[in-house]
Amino acid sequence: MKILVCIKQVPDLESRFKPNGSKLWYDEADLAFRMNEYDEYAVEQAVRLREQLGDAADVTVLSIGPDRVGEALKKAMAMGCDRAVHIADPDALLRDPWQIASIIASFAGGRGFDLIFTGMQSQDRGSAQVGVLVAELLGISCSTTLVGFACDGEYVIAKRELEGGIKGVVKLRLPALVTCQLGLNVPRYPTLPNIMKAKRKELLVIPVAELLATGPVAATVSFHPPMRKGSGMVLEGDVSTLVEQVIGILKEKTAVLR
Amino acid sequence: MKALLVGEYREGNLLDTTYELFGFADQLGAETALLLVGSDSRLPAWVGTLYLADAAQYGEYNPELHTQLVLEAVARESADCVVFLHSSYGWDLAPRVAAGLKAAQVSEIIGIREEGFEVGCCNGKMRRTVKPATPSCVLTIQAGAFPQLQPGGSPTIIRMETAGSSSLEFMGYEPAEAKELNLTRAEVIVTAGRGIGKKENVPLIAALAKALGGELGASRPVVDAGWVPHGHQVGTTGQSVSPKLYVACGVSGAIQHLAGMKKSEFILAINKDKEAPIGEVADLLVVADLLQFVPALTARLAK
Known part of the structure; x- marks a missing residue:
């Protein structure tokens, strides 16, 4: 079984973000990048399936971006992916979901992947479009927001997370694409021997120009911080003073403390 | 502008969140038609054209058949935009419709601006304004971002059918895990977020909850990490609360x-990051190391 996992490298979301020169996206300076959290679940699920199927399976991990995404690909290989494809694109962060999906579909088309895993969304853009669009472009079955996964080689049984904690169970015929939600599994930490082993695995670099044949369909016209409502109070200072201030405010504003 | 709204129907009921679509269309100033895969016995209270397909025939979740139904309704209505809720149903279906129409999609809209649609990004810390560049577009709106508008009246029904098979099969629902804890009745909830750092710090938060006579809540990452059981989870996939x-x-x-807690009467947030999005809904934001502040507050309350 040929398996593809698509991952994105995103900034640490604990960071402060400021607009870059174009004022259309964040300035990358001072940001530390890591694998998109949702994609860690996708990689883990692909590797578990590979372990279940043994050498009958082969897992390719793919990422689009500048040189730094090589780090995320190496981590995925250290987690257990067999090989990596880096689609070299310095402008990846500026592309819309339609273009990103087109690049992936153009790579995957004709390569006969039976199963494709993606995260359900990225932590920075959060559009939740790319995975489904890839499936549409390839004309394969698709389901989203998985918190449960089983595969027998012919069908996938997917458990989707719905609102209020209910789950929907769906059976998909392969080839298929699934998007992974947080909590689907517990992503492993790469061990040192596996990190060393990953260095010897194949990492194929493809220039984006070979795969991208479409312009954007949507444009970002502005990137800015939220408007603060300004109604909330902000307190800073030493802990003992803060405690007294908070007690005072809670007594005044809530019926909880008397 | 003509908007085709796509309503939601689950376990035999029209979901109330469908009315948020009318609230959005109203702000957009769009004429509306609605597509629903549902049933005659659960019709939306609104006057307009309802493209109705039978959920008994096409399933409550079958994105391949539902996409065909939506595309058919878009063509009949000559709609300029198709609007979904950004929900497990909407974010699954919308990109398929966008691909079918070769149209731009804007996801999880929270506001309408002159230059385009406002969406959140960077985990809620920043905003983007996005403008579709295609003749028609697909939009998903954030749950709770637009008011529910219940116009009243009865729709004019146009029956929808589609042929074709599907590569997926819906097997049924699995109920939510039993909630041994009903947070919705609690007067005080003290919630542990990822910022508590590790499982060993959960008792500090639980102690503050006890000192305030309340219950312990948890955010999703804390539940996913196994630090606190799911029954304590607050949010869209947990419990919605207003203590x-x-x-x-x-x-x-x-x-x-x-979305699951912003209706609380008073919100106190304790966070070391002054810029954290929780500050947007907090009545009081205490910028502090919670491992120091929380035990100090608990001790003071015990006096």
Whole structure:
């Protein structure tokens, strides 16, 4: 079984973000990048399936971006992916979901992947479009927001997370694409021997120009911080003073403390 | 502008969130038609054209057949935009419709601006304004971002059918895990977020909850990590709460969490990051190391 996992490298979301020169996206300076959290679940699920199927399976991990995404690909290989494809694109962060999906579909088309895993969304853009669009472009079955996964080689049984904690169970015929939600599994930490082993695995670099044949369909016209409502109070200072201030405010504003 | 709204129907009921679509269309100033895969016995209270397909025939979840139905209705209505809720149903279906129409999609809209649609990004810390560049577009709106508008009246029904098979099969629902804890009745909830750092710090938060006579809540990452059982989870996929006092400890404020607690009467947030999105809904934000502040507050309350 040929398996593809698509991952994105995103900034640490604990960071402060400021607009870059174009004022259309964040300035990358001072940001530390890591694998998109949702994609860690996708990689883990692909590797578990590979372990279940043994050498009958082969897992390719793919990422689009500048040189730094090589780090995320190496981590995925250290987690257990067999090989990596880096689609070299310095402008990846500026592309819309339609273009990103087109690049992936153009790579995957004709390569006969039976199963494709993606995260359900990225932590920075959060559009939740790319995975489904890839499936549409390839004309394969698709389901989203998985918190449960089983595969027998012919069908996938997917458990989707719905609102209020209910789950929907769906059976998909392969080839298929699934998007992974947080909590689907517990992503492993790469061990040192596996990190060393990953260095010897194949990492194929493809220039984006070979795969991208479409312009954007949507444009970002502005990137800015939220408007603060300004109604909330902000307190800073030493802990003992803060405690007294908070007690005072809670007594005044809530019926909880008397 | 003509908008085709796509309503939601689950376990034999029209979902109330469908009315948020009317609230959005109203702000957009669009004429509306609605497509629903549902049933005659659960019709939306609104006057207009309802493209109705039978859920008994096409399933409550079958994105391949539902996409065909939506595309058919878009063609009949000559709609300029198709609007979904950004929900497990909407974000699954919308890109398929966008691909079918070769149209731009804008996801999880929270506001309408002159230059385009406002959406959140960077985990809620920043905003983007996005403008579709295609003749028609597909939009999904954030749950709770637009008011529910119930116009009243009865729709004019146009029956929808589609042929074709599907590569997927819906097997049924699995109920939510039994909630041994009903947070919705608590007057005080003290919630542990990812910022508590590790499982060993959960008792500090639980102690504050006890000192305030309340219950322990948890954000999604804390539940996923196994630090606190799922029954304590607050947010879209957990419980929606509105206590008299909500204390968020180390909760960054993901949209799905805010949706489940922002109606609380008073929100106290304790966070070391002044810029965290929880600050947007907090009545009081204490910028502090919670591992120091929380035990100090608990000790003071015990006096």
